[in-house]
Amino acid sequence: MNSASNKIFAKAWMAIVYLFLYLPIITLVVFSFNDSKLVTVWSHASFRWYAALAKDSDLISAVLLSLEIAGLSALMSVFFGTFTAFALNRYKRFHGRTLLTSMSSMPLVMPDVIVGLSLLLMIVSVQNWLGFPERGLFTILLGHALLGTAYAAVVVTSRLREMDSKLDEASMDLGCKPMQVFTLVTFPLLVPALVSAFLLTFTLSFDDVVLSSFLSGPGYSTMPMVIFSRARLGLNPTINAVATVTIAVVTIAVIASSFYTSQQERKRKREEAQAYSNSNK
Amino acid sequence: MATAPKEANKAAQEILLRVENVTKVYDGTVKAVDDVSLTVMKGEIFALLGGSGCGKSTLLRMMAGFETPTKGKIFLANQDITNLPPFQRPINMMFQSYALFPHLSVWENVAFGLKRDGMPKDEIAERVEKMLSLAQLNQYAKRKPHQLSGGQQQRVALVRSLAKRPQLLLLDEPLGALDKKLRESTQLELVNIIEEVGVTCVLVTHDQEEAMTMASRIAVMSEGYFLQVGEPDTVYEMPNSRKVADFIGNVNIFEGKIEEDEPDHVTVRCPECVHYVGHGVSGHSGMDVGVALRPEKIMLSKDKPNSEYNWCAGEVIEIVYFGAHTTYHLKLDSGKVIKAQELNNTRDLSCGLTWGDRAYASWSDLAMVVLTQ
Amino acid sequence: MAKKQSFFTSLSAGRLVVIGVPYFWFLLLAAIPLLIVLKISLSEMESTSISHMIDWSHGWPRLTLNFGSYQFLATDSLYFKTYLSSIKYAAITTLLCLVIGYPFAYYMARSPKHMQPTLLMLIMLPFWTSFLLRIYAWKTLLVSNGVINNILISLHVIDTPIEMMNNSFSLLLGMVYSYLPFMILPLYANLSKMDMRYLEAAADLGTSPFKAFWLITVPLSKAGIIAGSMLVFIPAVGEYVIPELLGGSSTLMIGRVLWDEFFSNNDWPMASAVAVVMILLILVPMGVYNKAQAEQMEGK
Numbered sequence: 001m002n003s004a005s006n007k008i009f010a011k012a013w014m015a016i017v018y019l020f021l022y023l024p025i026i027t028l029v030v031f032s033f034n035d036s037k038l039v040t041v042w043s044h045a046s047f048r049w050y051a052a053l054a055k056d057s058d059l060i061s062a063v064l065l066s067l068e069i070a071g072l073s074a075l076m077s078v079f080f081g082t083f084t085a086f087a088l089n090r091y092k093r094f095h096g097r098t099l100l101t102s103m104s105s106m107p108l109v110m111p112d113v114i115v116g117l118s119l120l121l122m123i124v125s126v127q128n129w130l131g132f133p134e135r136g137l138f139t140i141l142l143g144h145a146l147l148g149t150a151y152a153a154v155v156v157t158s159r160l161r162e163m164d165s166k167l168d169e170a171s172m173d174l175g176c177k178p179m180q181v182f183t184l185v186t187f188p189l190l191v192p193a194l195v196s197a198f199l200l201t202f203t204l205s206f207d208d209v210v211l212s213s214f215l216s217g218p219g220y221s222t223m224p225m226v227i228f229s230r231a232r233l234g235l236n237p238t239i240n241a242v243a244t245v246t247i248a249v250v251t252i253a254v255i256a257s258s259f260y261t262s263q264q265e266r267k268r269k270r271e272e273a274q275a276y277s278n279s280n281k
Numbered sequence: 282m283a284t285a286p287k288e289a290n291k292a293a294q295e296i297l298l299r300v301e302n303v304t305k306v307y308d309g310t311v312k313a314v315d316d317v318s319l320t321v322m323k324g325e326i327f328a329l330l331g332g333s334g335c336g337k338s339t340l341l342r343m344m345a346g347f348e349t350p351t352k353g354k355i356f357l358a359n360q361d362i363t364n365l366p367p368f369q370r371p372i373n374m375m376f377q378s379y380a381l382f383p384h385l386s387v388w389e390n391v392a393f394g395l396k397r398d399g400m401p402k403d404e405i406a407e408r409v410e411k412m413l414s415l416a417q418l419n420q421y422a423k424r425k426p427h428q429l430s431g432g433q434q435q436r437v438a439l440v441r442s443l444a445k446r447p448q449l450l451l452l453d454e455p456l457g458a459l460d461k462k463l464r465e466s467t468q469l470e471l472v473n474i475i476e477e478v479g480v481t482c483v484l485v486t487h488d489q490e491e492a493m494t495m496a497s498r499i500a501v502m503s504e505g506y507f508l509q510v511g512e513p514d515t516v517y518e519m520p521n522s523r524k525v526a527d528f529i530g531n532v533n534i535f536e537g538k539i540e541e542d543e544p545d546h547v548t549v550r551c552p553e554c555v556h557y558v559g560h561g562v563s564g565h566s567g568m569d570v571g572v573a574l575r576p577e578k579i580m581l582s583k584d585k586p587n588s589e590y591n592w593c594a595g596e597v598i599e600i601v602y603f604g605a606h607t608t609y610h611l612k613l614d615s616g617k618v619i620k621a622q623e624l625n626n627t628r629d630l631s632c633g634l635t636w637g638d639r640a641y642a643s644w645s646d647l648a649m650v651v652l653t654q
Numbered sequence: 655m656a657k658k659q660s661f662f663t664s665l666s667a668g669r670l671v672v673i674g675v676p677y678f679w680f681l682l683l684a685a686i687p688l689l690i691v692l693k694i695s696l697s698e699m700e701s702t703s704i705s706h707m708i709d710w711s712h713g714w715p716r717l718t719l720n721f722g723s724y725q726f727l728a729t730d731s732l733y734f735k736t737y738l739s740s741i742k743y744a745a746i747t748t749l750l751c752l753v754i755g756y757p758f759a760y761y762m763a764r765s766p767k768h769m770q771p772t773l774l775m776l777i778m779l780p781f782w783t784s785f786l787l788r789i790y791a792w793k794t795l796l797v798s799n800g801v802i803n804n805i806l807i808s809l810h811v812i813d814t815p816i817e818m819m820n821n822s823f824s825l826l827l828g829m830v831y832s833y834l835p836f837m838i839l840p841l842y843a844n845l846s847k848m849d850m851r852y853l854e855a856a857a858d859l860g861t862s863p864f865k866a867f868w869l870i871t872v873p874l875s876k877a878g879i880i881a882g883s884m885l886v887f888i889p890a891v892g893e894y895v896i897p898e899l900l901g902g903s904s905t906l907m908i909g910r911v912l913w914d915e916f917f918s919n920n921d922w923p924m925a926s927a928v929a930v931v932m933i934l935l936i937l938v939p940m941g942v943y944n945k946a947q948a949e950q951m952e953g954k
């Protein structure tokens with residue numbers, strides 16, 4: 001193999017994989033503008049299914065419920081995930097540390113069906129014992145928050161690990177009490193990680209169908225649950241329309257944020273360079 | 282190399298910091314600091330000098346309050362601070378890698394400690410301005426730390442730790458992150474600022490030149506304990522052990538036995554030569570000792586000295602030119618290699634010696650130190 | 655000394671909260687639920703009404719172990735077959751992901767530095783689109799009157815539609831599609847950190863590039879291979895959504911059996927027993943994964 005053909009092979013391989021990854025997404029978007037009732041046969045372009053979507057009150061209320069659950073569970077995930085990350089990162093030795101480590105990685109490695117089943121059985125037990133909670137929004141929230149906590153803990157941990165522990169010491173040296181160390185130094189430096197943990201756990205929740213199916217009660221259907229039940233029955237062009245809307249929102253958000261961070265980075269570089277040239281005068 | 286001791290007798294000798302038999306054991310096995318005692322006088326710049334891993338930082342961190350001693354006590358102005366948390370100690374520290382808060386501006390970094398003390402706003406502003414001008418950083422007040430060069434960051438870190446007017450300032454490798462050239466100019470800058478404020482300092486460094494130029498006293502550390510404590514010139518000229526002599530500067534050490542042991546002189550017989558030391562030493566004849574001789578105290582010539590003692594002969598095997606001086610490596614007949622340093626005080630390079638020449642090294646009878654340890 | 659007191663009590667109070675909060679959270683939502691699953695798997699169908707089973711009036715519930723569900727699990731060969739087939743599909747998925755993902759990650763790590771963030775983002779971007787929607791999209795592509803068949807027929811490549819749905823092919827395609835990024839990301843992380851000088855040294859010593867790849871690159875990326883394989887294999891074993899949407903009735907997956915036992919048969923002890931055995935099955939690869947992770951942490 002010479003290096004030129006090698007390069008072509010590499011490029012082709014990468015292109016094929018990317019095509020594989022994006023093919024279904026492209027199809028979703030393209031066929032959402034299809035006028036035919038058959039999802040798979042192109043007739044001509046129209047916004048028919050978007051109009052149908054606007055009238056689909058089941059789906060819309062499911063989307064709203066999903067947004068609500070995703071937002072709340074992401075907040076909870078970030079909250080508990082931060083605690084977990086701190087416990088595991090700042091305290092190297094305590095009784096049952098290994099247990100906490102394995103418990104916190106359990107939701108990451110267990111299949112969703114098991115997490116869903118076990119949580120449901122626990123909730124039913126508590127229900128029989130105490131008379132609450134009713135299955136519904138709250139129980140779904142618990143499930144999503146459990147899963148999200150595990151992911152958020154990973155994100156926050158990796159940030160904590162690269163953060164200079166000397167900063168904590170410096171702040172203490174300058175008179176911060178332990179709580180002030182957190183509010184004045186650690187927390188402000190953690191904010192970017194908390195934001196990405198929020199976004200990640202939000203999407204996880206917004207995407208989940210298995211946990212929600214186990215944990216929801218009558219009258220509480222999240223968007224993935226609705227889509228799943230429709231997809232099981234057959235193909236439905238409204239789903240394409242929903243998909244396209246979420247893809248559009250996500251794409252815009254991702255592009256905007258990456259544009260913003262690269263801008264920030266460039267600004268930072270420029271100022272840094274300026275600082276050096278100034279100091280050499 | 283050694284500058285004059287810095288006004289060691291200036292302040293009335295008042296003890297500020299007292300460390301009593303402090304030991305720190307990590308994980309039950311690693312003895313990082315081993316039964317160390319020391320006192321630091323008010324106004325002093327005290328340096329802890331030692332190789333990597335000898336426990337300097339650990340000792341300093343116990344003074345700052347980040348570690349609690351396993352054994353022993355620490356007093357500041359006669360108050361026991363051994364168990365006082367860092368935020369209650371009137372001690373501030375300048376960190377090895379500065380530890381400037383990346384999310385705060387230079388101004389806010391310097392004001393950080395003052396705000397924690399609840400100082401009124403206008404007083405804070407006044408103090409910060411003063412500190413910034415001390416470090417000539419006023420124009421950078423609004424910048425974030427990453428927008429500063431290494432030297433500027435270092436000065437911010439210094440004035441941040443000075444802003445609270447601590448009784449004691451701790452510096453952990455204050456120049457460690459700077460390149461060699463910047464280091465030399467910054468050393469003096471640092472000492473000037475510290476002396477202007479008049480704060481007592483404990484400084485950690487592994488660079489002996491840095492310790493020599495900045496400190497009024499030096500403690501040489503190894504494996505958790507002090508080898509020698511003294512003023513820079515004492516430690517340099519009168520090392521108390523082979524380890525200290527070896528660690529501070531360059532040295533040639535001759536192993537031998539004391540032959541004559543008189544109150545006003547001793548002679549030491551070594552395989553290479555016989556040393557005539559012009560002062561008495563604490564030892565007895567027949568004792569195994571080392572004779573330490575600094576390279577700059579050796580004179581080289583092509584002619585055989587007409588003395589019985591204090592010279593040896595060898596072949597020049599290496600000449601290293603440093604600009605201000607030249608170092609010759611001499612391979613003695615016994616096979617031992619010694620270094621001799623000659624000042625280049627004329628532009629006529631070298632004393633005529635070149636590779637392969639036979640040369641005679643000689644020294645005065647007050648040039649060497651007899652090491653019994 | 656009073657000051658000293660307050661410092662250490664406040665410190666340990668903070669410590670108690672920081673450790674206590676996540677501990678409580680995970681005990682309640684992760685550990686206890688698993689124990690309840692274990693408990694219910696050992697109880698009888700009739701007493702599934704939880705009030706019978708968890709009888710708090712007697713203090714600690716009396717354990718009457720009932721291995722009925724496990725007996726049934728062992729005797730009915732369908733369960734055994736399903737476990738085996740789940741493992742088979744998960745293993746094939748892992749292998750395919752590795753075969754496709756390794757060269758990809760390798761080329762990605764070797765592409766120009768300034769391109770890499772973009773290439774990486776392009777791998778992550780599909781994550782942000784609902785997984786369910788992407789699986790649904792494959793359904794629209796694969797069905798007999800689906801997009802792919804329609805295109806092939808209109809191009810006269812084929813006359814009759816190819817059967818691509820509801821079989822092992824569609825299942826594996828969906829699984830490889832969903833899990834490929836989980837293989838690529840750890841591999842890329844590993845390969846991009848690898849020191850090129852090893853390869854140069856090997857070339858210097860006269861090793862051919864192909865041989866150098868097998869003798870040096872692959873062994874050095876062992877940690878990435880293990881991490882990626884486990885990240886694919888473990889969730890693939892218990893996958894429910896993909897077999898439900900793409901697998902049809904002929905492909906046996908244990909996640910679906912659990913679901914059906916629970917939702918269709920309402921047999922909670924059986925569903926729990928299926929879950930317990932599934933956990934035991936993935937415990938081994940999980941251990942391998944954790945060990946590899948721990949080693950990598952140490953290495954840093």
Ligand SMILES: Nc1ncnc2c1ncn2[C@@H]1O[C@H](COP(=O)(O)OP(=O)(O)OP(=O)(O)O)[C@@H](O)[C@H]1O
Nearest residue numbers: 307308311313332333334335336337338339340487
């Ligand atoms: N937190 C800790 N846990 C365990 N051992 C430690 C810890 N901190 C330091 N040590 C050990 O204590 C010894 C002294 O460390 P210390 O940091 O004081 O050295 P040092 O003199 O500052 O070295 P350097 O010049 O490299 O900074 C070393 O052997 C080190 O490994």
Ligand SMILES: [Mg+2]
Nearest residue numbers: 337338339453
């Ligand atoms: Mg150190």
